Amino acid sequence: MHKGSSLNKEVALLKRYLTKNHLKLTQQREAILEAFLKVDHITAEELYREISKKKRPQMGLATIYRTLNLLCEIGIGQQRHFDDNRTIYDNVLHKKHHDHLICNKCEKIIEFESPAIERLQEEMAARHGFTLSNHRLELFGHCIDWKNCRDWQKSAGR
Amino acid sequence: MHKGSSLNKEVALLKRYLTKNHLKLTQQREAILEAFLKVDHITAEELYREISKKKRPQMGLATIYRTLNLLCEIGIGQQRHFDDNRTIYDNVLHKKHHDHLICNKCEKIIEFESPAIERLQEEMAARHGFTLSNHRLELFGHCIDWKNCRDWQKSAGR
DNA sequence: TTGATATTGATTCTGATTCTCAAAATACAC
DNA sequence: GTGTATTTTGAGAATCAGAATCAATATCAA
Structure with missing residues (x-):
């Protein structure tokens, strides 16, 4: 085989x-x-x-x-x-490492990457004597379409 | 009372x-x-x-x-x-929002903050039509003291 | 091919979190 | 303040993802 x-x-x-x-x-x-x-x-x-x-x-x-x-x-x-x-x-x-942008109102998750942020991360790590192997960045908020978000009415009505 | x-x-x-x-x-x-x-x-x-x-x-x-x-x-x-x-x-x-620097070898967790990173995060969010409410950033790696890290010998010996 | 060793799958177990519900506490109208 | 509708509580049961167990099986190296 x-x-x-x-x-x-x-x-x-x-x-x-x-x-x-x-x-x-x-x-x-x-x-x-x-x-x-x-x-x-x-x-x-x-x-x-x-x-x-x-x-x-x-x-x-x-x-x-x-x-x-x-x-x-x-x-x-x-x-x-x-x-x-x-x-x-x-x-x-x-794909290249990516971070997540997560809408709290709907279930939308956008992937993005930012070399500039990564660079700053390395800098912070170095400042504290760390060698990085990976990281996790999640940004929470609401997207521009929040009026159409699935959960909006439910959570607004609470 | x-x-x-x-x-x-x-x-x-x-x-x-x-x-x-x-x-x-x-x-x-x-x-x-x-x-x-x-x-x-x-x-x-x-x-x-x-x-x-x-x-x-x-x-x-x-x-x-x-x-x-x-x-x-x-x-x-x-x-x-x-x-x-x-x-x-x-x-x-x-305290002000802080992010975490986490050693994979020992249990060390360092808190840090970086206004520069925060600024870039806002920028990325705006670019994707998001308004941020909060975020979570965790950097993983090993600290400079890795030779003294609690778990080092265990994980190295595996 | 053989034999030592690691892995699998079925199952059970675990531990974190949520659910249930009768009893108790709270808020609000009076 | 008092009464009452409503919410919350605590104790335990239920749930669920994930890890542990272990006999049977597959893999690897000689």
């Missing part, structure tokens, strides 16, 4: 990490990585449904969690807690 | 909000607010222990959660999820 042979650099990265740590490259891990690389961000539950319905019906949810955490350790993923309950895993390779 | 009469502006704010929404100012809410205003940030559990041991042994944990969420709605508090599991409630009035 020589699989697709399209072992790109992420799979290579995974392999290297696994080997270095005496871990094993399993079909599950490969399938999860493959699916994860296709998305921008996803929850464990979504990824579970995605994979178990399309590829491996017998895949266990625990394996999803374990592997997503693995990907976060490698640096391919990053955990992010939105509001309450939802934890999403960002694919940090999918 | 005319309590202290030191109803400062935060209690007044709480009162105004409660009245406006046909809610009631209870002794529990007042006690929780009072305790919350003394700290910089705290978890629900910590606040529960603090209050139930020192002031009101019969205080229910659910009331702590309910009231903390109330304070967040008013804008006195802000929820923040660290790593996994821990959710802390920031007292946003306690």
Whole structure:
């Protein structure tokens, strides 16, 4: 079973990490990585449904969690807690690092990037003797369309 | 039992909000607010222990959660999820808004503020048609003392 | 191919937060 | 002040995401 042979650099990265740590490259891990690389961000539950319905019906949810955490350790993923309950895993390779602009009234989430902010972040970190590996920036507010926001009437009426 | 009469502006704010929404100012809410205003940030559990041991042994944990969420709605508090599991409630009035610099190796958390970054954030928000109410910036990395970090040996040895 | 070791999946467990509901407290009209 | 409608409380149950357990299975290196 020589699989697709399209072992790109992420799979290579995974392999290297696994080997270095005496871990094993399993079909599950490969399938999860493959699916994860296709998305921008996803929850464990979504990824579970995605994979178990399309590829491996017998895949266990625990394996999803374990592997997503693995990907976060490698640096391919990053955990992010939105509001309450939802934890999403960002694919940090999918595009350049980006930050989020989140509307409190509707569910709109805009991704943006600002090299200027990143530069200042590095500066602040250096000033405090830190070397940065990553960061998380979330701006909350309301968007210009707030009159059309889904939750506006509900929250205004409270 | 005319309590202290030191109803400062935060209690007044709480009162105004409660009245406006046909809610009631209870002794529990007042006690929780009072305790919350003394700290910089705290978890629900910590606040529960603090209050139930020192002031009101019969205080229910659910009331702590309910009231903390109330304070967040008013804008006195802000929820923040660290790593996994821990959710802390920031007292946003306690000091000027600050961001966090978090060491991945030890548990060190440094608070900092950067008006320059804030300014750029406003700029980005405006560019996308957003009006900001608050934000959250967390920088992850390792501190200069990483050789002394508590978890360093553990994680290096993995 | 073998054997030591790591991983999986099913399940259970955990711990944080929310929900439930009868009893108690509060606000407001009088 | 008093009465009463309404909200809140506390105790415990329910919920839920995520982690832990463990026997069965897959992987890797020799």
